[in-house]
Amino acid sequence: MSNKPSNTTPNKTQNKNVRVAVINTLLSIQQGQSLSSLLDPLLNSLNGDDKGFAHALLLTTLRHWHATARLLDSLADNPIDELEVRTTIQLGITQLLYLNVADHAAIHETVEAVKHIDYARASGLVNAVLRKVANNPNKFRKKANRNHSLPNWLAQQLKADWREHYDELTQSLRQSAPMFLRVNGLQSDSESYLSQLAEAEIDAELVSLETSIKTGDADESVEIEQQLIELIDSVPVSRLPEFEEGIASVQDAHAQLAAPIIQSLLENKLANREGSDSIRLLDACAAPGGKLAHWLELLGVQESEQTGLFHVKQVDGEKNTINNNISKVELTAIDNEAPRITRIFENLERLQLPTPIVNSKLHLDIECVDATSWQSQPTDKDSDRGFDAILLDAPCTATGVIRRHPDITLLRTEEDVQHTAQLQEQILDNLWPQLKVGGYLLYVTCSILKQENVEQMQAFLTRHKDAVAVAFDDEQTNWGIDQAVGRQCLPVYKMTEALEPIAVDQDAEQKITVPVAGGDGFYYAVLRKVST
Template sequence: MAKNIRALAAKCCFSVIDQGRSLSDELPKKQDLLEGKDKGLLQEICYGVIRYLPELEHDVRQLMQKPLTGKQRVFHFLIIVGVYQIKYMRVPDHAAVSETVAATSALKNRHMKALVNGVLRNFVRQQQNETQDEALADAVRFNHPGWFIKKLQAAYPKNWQAILQANQVKPPMWLRVNQQENSYEDYQALLTNADIEIKNIDKFSQAIELTKAVEVTKLPGFEQGWVSIQDAAAQQAARLLDCQAGDVVLDCCAAPGGKTCHILEQTPQIQSMTAIDIEQDRLTRVSDNLSRLNLKANIIAGDAASKDWWQGEMFDRILLDAPCSGTGVIRRHPDIKWLRKASDISTLVELQQQILKNIWSLLKPGGTLLYATCSILPEENREQIKHFVEQTADAELLAIAQSDDDIGWQLLPDERNMDGFYYAKLIKKAS
């Protein structure tokens, strides 16, 4: 396997874009072949290419008579890797070109060397005389798929451009303090002593935003379970669910377990916590997170749309972190733009309806269900909950104080520097 960083980047991007694989799955495999700072450079290139793909594709199309196909497709992505470096990285142009051309040998096809070299050198010359083309299609100008842009224009006519721009920004690093170990005020002091600068603290969740991301190993007490990495938007869940001592709690679609752990950290006096997820492999991460934080939960592999996993116990509180489009976390996972299709949305909406109806039947009268998604599409969020309440006689929607809407709370990407998220809080009327 090639150890050349640009060759690995081309292979990774080919796997994601052409083969539909997840960046979070593919990138670590390639990083395992590298050491030290090279891992970070590979990540920067792969994330950058996928973030700016339509624009980079447009640039390359202008320079080639015909597209590369078949076994040559990986070299198409190698050229894009080179263009990304020239446009967006601090790598000098000559170094970006020479390093990318050298990758043709690592990809075992030196015959492509002249093509890659010629295209990149032409791009360098062209870029020196380039002017901004305002006539470019929105998909290229904003680096998002056209179907998604149209949905945002319909849902957010005043700020759709701001949402797209926010998706292109590198995400911040938010910390969740394990309040069983330290108060968030005490942990701030530990960060200061470690020369780690704090930018912001969310007053609702007490999440801590760092000025600059750091390696987790540099965080005081990380291995001992004093702190976790979790966006502040996701940290609202435990606060909104508001579990009480003695509650029997279900976290539905729980993997990777961040919210499960947060609930247990916040309310250790609950009677029991059950965490279910349909994917057995992802439950390993739930177990790992619980273990690091010295917490316990009943972990079950099960489909939330059925009751095959259910052990007969009714729940006082349910967190339903529903499967969704992930359109609120594109800045963290830019491959969502290319892995998700327009046709997926109606399928997801139907699945969400099935899960909501099924899980609602497991909630005690007087109990609370918190519906959550990391989507910003109204059909998965506001419209989904409005439909459910209209169709469910014993469902009552509770107001969320931070929201201006009467149906849940929609956080948009970069709002308070958080991810895009939606919450709706429902109570089951006592019969």
């Protein structure tokens, strides 16, 4: 592609400080701070007109960071070591190659910015490199696009793990991700909300993710369908109808599979059992509560709790409660980061879901504890210690969400993968004995590295003879790639920017080789505990 994408049109009155502020943010990221901790302070420091440009400038620079760094190394006569200077030039190259900024403005304002950060002596160098790029943007864009924009260790690992999908995967990781919505089933449904979006002139479409899971009981299968909404273009949540009233949540497509999978397995287990004991559920690693909120929506828990806790959709579509089978639900959500737990409360409140309450039907408990050592204490004297179902959305390298958090490519190291895999192993080994025989553990990560996913599960099954992997039916599943254990979604689909090799076009079907919904790189595996 020869033209720059037109995804941002900066205002003429742009404040010079925008670039300086973005450079300072990029420097903080290189010192180890995360984009999510820096973005709001950055945007809050700018006036309205500058916010959009700063956001696009920062995110786009991060997305192409490693590619522009390599381009810079090939352009400079002598190695440029100073972080401040390199960062400024990469910011300038990004404007010239990937943003709709006039060349003269990109060069002039970036040279001014380097003076503002007290590197005036480098202004000649910044000017010279940027002019070289501006003189032949097509050539340099082609060069920068040819390869991935990842650190080499990560690219090598992805090649080892996903050789046949490597090119499309690494190119996709330089793109922005689509925006998906989950409609709160206690307030509305996807089709009705789609109409509300149309009224608000927001283009969107329905997406249906389907799967079938063999439960392990004879030939029994559980069918799961999650309907969600994909926006054609992302919009600020303030534009979404009734967002503040909790009618919908922004949640990645593949993240929306967790709650339906665990809830469907649970409903199946309850439908097949006798007696009316309490059931005990655990959301381990729950903050900021996206999947917990979804689970509560599916559980049908409302403040009034007049409607009962469990609904099972029958074949004719009517709802039938199986309340009689349950005297009480104890749902425990844990996480070890207090500030993130605060966000669970905020999220549940917006969705009008119960924050911790104890009443006759539900005990919802949210605790700040370490899942590697925590031991649950049942609140109900009658229940034994075990959980009926555990959702473990494990801490991971988050390599599957690089499109949304491109700073990951600057922050993550090879050693982090080892440490994270060890942490996952510790959490798994601590929680597993707390699952009842016959109970399910759903293991989820937003990583695309096999060490944290299928290999983690294979090692777990070797250590725990009372664990069996419950299979997804490949034929009945329209997301992810079948693995020896579990399924892996890869974040490939819909090229939205000017990267050459795999833009979605008439040939897209031939080019894309994995099942896609455009969602992030999630991994899912279901384990069932059996008696040994």
